[in-house]
Amino acid sequence: MKDTEVTAELVTPGDVLGNATELKAGKGAYLNDTTIYASLTGTRRILPPLPESLDQRATVEVTGHKAHGPVPEPGSLVIARVTKVMARMAAADILCVGPKAVCEKFAGIIRQQDVRATEIDKVDMHLSFRPGDIVRALVLSLGDARAYYLSTAKNELGVVSAESAAGETMVPISWTEMQCPLSSQTEPRKVAKVGS
CATH class of the missing domain: 2.40.50.100 (RNA polymerase II/Efflux pump adaptor protein, barrel-sandwich hybrid domain)
Known part of the structure; x- marks a missing residue:
């Protein structure tokens, strides 16, 4: 040797x-x-x-x-892409932890009760997210089936980027709507508040 x-x-x-x-x-x-x-x-x-x-x-x-890159931990801010929207939750792939891109695939779940802080029982998942949406979320905990539980229940959390049916990047026009700059069609979303 x-x-x-x-x-x-x-x-x-x-x-x-x-x-x-x-x-x-x-x-x-x-x-x-x-x-x-x-x-x-x-x-x-x-x-x-x-x-x-x-x-x-x-x-x-x-x-x-x-x-391995960064690993999501409870309390960390993540950027995730919504992959599937169901009646009571949305599934997402975590892309970044803080400013750093992840190297491994981490799954996230946004449950109905974690979408927003108020009127939790009135949350409609299909009016909050669509597949392909990019969301800013907070990691709550390691949930089940190796997926992290994510929350968008703060004003600065939620959809940060979404594509319209026309394939354009939509712009937020309120806390609950985004608009296609091409067709002017609006779509409901749980929009992340930008800035202060």
């Missing part, structure tokens, strides 16, 4: 990386008692000790996955 050779395996936070009697905790690892654990998701690597080092234990480290 060459000095620079490393062994790699995928680990997630809390995975046991080794024992402190044999290894030192490096980047992305922490020591608890005599056990070394991963502190992030990534690749476990064992780095041999430097020949001149007094401590001849190898170092175990975790190199994070840059390719």
